[in-house]
Amino acid sequence: MNKKNVTLKVLLLLIVSDILETTVHFLFKKSTLSAGPMQVTDLASALAFFKVVILSPFLWFGLFTVVTVFILWSLILSKIDLSVAVPIASFSYILVPLISIMGLHEKISAARWMGVFLILAGVILVSLSSKEKSGLAK
Amino acid sequence: MREGVPVILLLIALTSLCDTINQLFLKSAIDSLQFSATLNPIKIIKFIFQLIIRPRLWLGFVFSLISLGIWLVVLSKADLNFAFSADSMHYIFIALACRFVLKEKMGPRRWAGTGLIVIGIVLVSLS
Numbered sequence: 001m002n003k004k005n006v007t008l009k010v011l012l013l014l015i016v017s018d019i020l021e022t023t024v025h026f027l028f029k030k031s032t033l034s035a036g037p038m039q040v041t042d043l044a045s046a047l048a049f050f051k052v053v054i055l056s057p058f059l060w061f062g063l064f065t066v067v068t069v070f071i072l073w074s075l076i077l078s079k080i081d082l083s084v085a086v087p088i089a090s091f092s093y094i095l096v097p098l099i100s101i102m103g104l105h106e107k108i109s110a111a112r113w114m115g116v117f118l119i120l121a122g123v124i125l126v127s128l129s130s131k132e133k134s135g136l137a138k
Numbered sequence: 139m140r141e142g143v144p145v146i147l148l149l150i151a152l153t154s155l156c157d158t159i160n161q162l163f164l165k166s167a168i169d170s171l172q173f174s175a176t177l178n179p180i181k182i183i184k185f186i187f188q189l190i191i192r193p194r195l196w197l198g199f200v201f202s203l204i205s206l207g208i209w210l211v212v213l214s215k216a217d218l219n220f221a222f223s224a225d226s227m228h229y230i231f232i233a234l235a236c237r238f239v240l241k242e243k244m245g246p247r248r249w250a251g252t253g254l255i256v257i258g259i260v261l262v263s264l265s
Contacts, residue, residue, distance in 0.1 A: 025218065025222070026218075028209070028210060028213060029218050031210075040211050040214060071182075073164075078171070078173045081236065082236050082242065083244055083252075086161065087232075087248075093259060112261075116258065117258070118257055123251065124251070125247050126247070126251035126255075129248035
């Protein structure tokens with residue numbers, strides 16, 4: 001287990017897995033929108049809610065994508081630490097605002113974009129942290 | 139977000155915790171296989187097959203399903219942006235779990251980077 005640093009190949013896998021992961025959340029949100037303004041307050045209304053959602057094709061596209069993401073994510077985790085892979089995958093925070101604007105017509109403020117830049121800085125730091133470790137090992 | 143923000147936050151904490159447990163089982167199952175990095179599709183299929191017959195992976199899946207169920211309820215009550223923002227506590231759970239359960243070596247850069255991500259996400263959620 002000496003090549004645990006983030007290579008370009010792993011980074012590419014992470015980005016693809018991230019885009020698919022974002023797609024999953026988008027599809028799931030779409031599936032809950034098909035339930036309309038339904039309020040989940042107790043068990044009976046929760047069951048009614050799941051009945052509507054489970055019939056939505058968006059949910060099933062989402063679940064298929066989940067399987068694909070699972071395979072990619074397993075390959076990634078076979079190569080790097082979980083504490084590196086998960087923070088780098090927060091890259092989707094940059095993709096989610098974009099998709100929310102384009103697909104769901106939600107509004108993004110300037111402060112939100114500031115947060116996005118902090119996240120990006122954090123992702124870069126964490127990516128470098130695995131290099132730092134392998135550098136020390138040599 | 140009209141009502142019950144504390145309830146939504148509690149639900150998100152639950153879904154994050156369940157997902158963290160799932161990731162721990164998955165990572166430990168993968169580490170137990172000693173799979174060496176390759177792009178050979180047959181080896182990858184073999185790896186995935188060996189992985190899905192690990193009982194602890196299915197234990198993780200149970201937590202993943204609970205997490206998904208709660209997540210769908212959260213999404214029906216909140217904006218996709220808000221839900222994702224509050225989900226930042228996930229990174230704290232993961233970092234602590236990696237350090238104390240998986241005994242991964244967390245250097246200062248990794249802690250700092252994780253912290254920046256959490257602050258960034260909180261900033262996103264407050265705006």
